[in-house]
Amino acid sequence: MRSRSLLPVAALVLSLGADSQATDAGPDPVVVRVGESEARASELRFLLGRLHEFERETYGKTAGEVRRGLLEKRLVLDLLFAEEGKQKGALGKAEVAAKIRAALAQALKAELERSFDAKLSRADLEAYCKSSGGEPADAGAPACSGDLSGYRVVIRRTRAAEEMERLAKELREREVKQTDYALLERLVVRTDDSVAPAPSSQR
Numbered sequence: 406m407r408s409r410s411l412l413p414v415a416a417l418v419l420s421l422g423a424d425s426q427a428t429d430a431g432p433d434p435v436v437v438r439v440g441e442s443e444a445r446a447s448e449l450r451f452l453l454g455r456l457h458e459f460e461r462e463t464y465g466k467t468a469g470e471v472r473r474g475l476l477e478k479r480l481v482l483d484l485l486f487a488e489e490g491k492q493k494g495a496l497g498k499a500e501v502a503a504k505i506r507a508a509l510a511q512a513l514k515a516e517l518e519r520s521f522d523a524k525l526s527r528a529d530l531e532a533y534c535k536s537s538g539g540e541p542a543d544a545g546a547p548a549c550s551g552d553l554s555g556y557r558v559v560i561r562r563t564r565a566a567e568e569m570e571r572l573a574k575e576l577r578e579r580e581v582k583q584t585d586y587a588l589l590e591r592l593v594v595r596t597d598d599s600v601a602p603a604p605s606s607q608r
Contacts, residue, residue, distance in 0.1 A: 439484035517565040
């Protein structure tokens with residue numbers, strides 16, 4: 406039997422605008438807290454920024470309605486289901502652990518790309534364009550002039566990938582403490598994608 410039921414709506418702490426107070430101080434206050442899970446203003450801004458126009462209309466007509474609708478109809482539900490999943494032991498599931506690891510790795514790569522992108526100057530883009538043999542779309546225009554945004558994407562992705570490779574080598578040498586290769590050899594994958602020890606040869 407569960408020790409507590411999932412939180413009632415009255416337990417949700419909302420911070421949506423001037424008519425309500427943030428749940429904590431600082432530049433990134435908590436917007437909603439559900440059990441042990443919480444979402445901050447930065448997450449709500451991120452989700453709002455990714456909404457297409459037709460999606461906005463499903464949440465409300467005014468900016469305030471859209472913010473509240475997104476929070477109550479999507480973010481709060483995500484937090485509620487996350488809490489329920491944790492109570493049911495989802496964090497101990499292999500597939501959940503794999504998805505969390507993949508998400509964290511992708512977040513690191515995205516952060517590296519943003520960092521490299523912020524340091525790129527127009528001169529950097531032109532130099533890369535020239536070194537890669539780039540040609541202008543307009544034959545009458547100077548080489549490597551105009552819109553070089555495509556090169557910006559290539560550079561930041563390339564540099565981020567190189568940094569990820571460097572980090573992998575550094576972290577592997579420092580952080581990998583133990584690998585059970587004997588156990589690895591005994592594992593077999595069943596058709597249901599779960600892993601079990603290899604069957605014994607003895608009968």
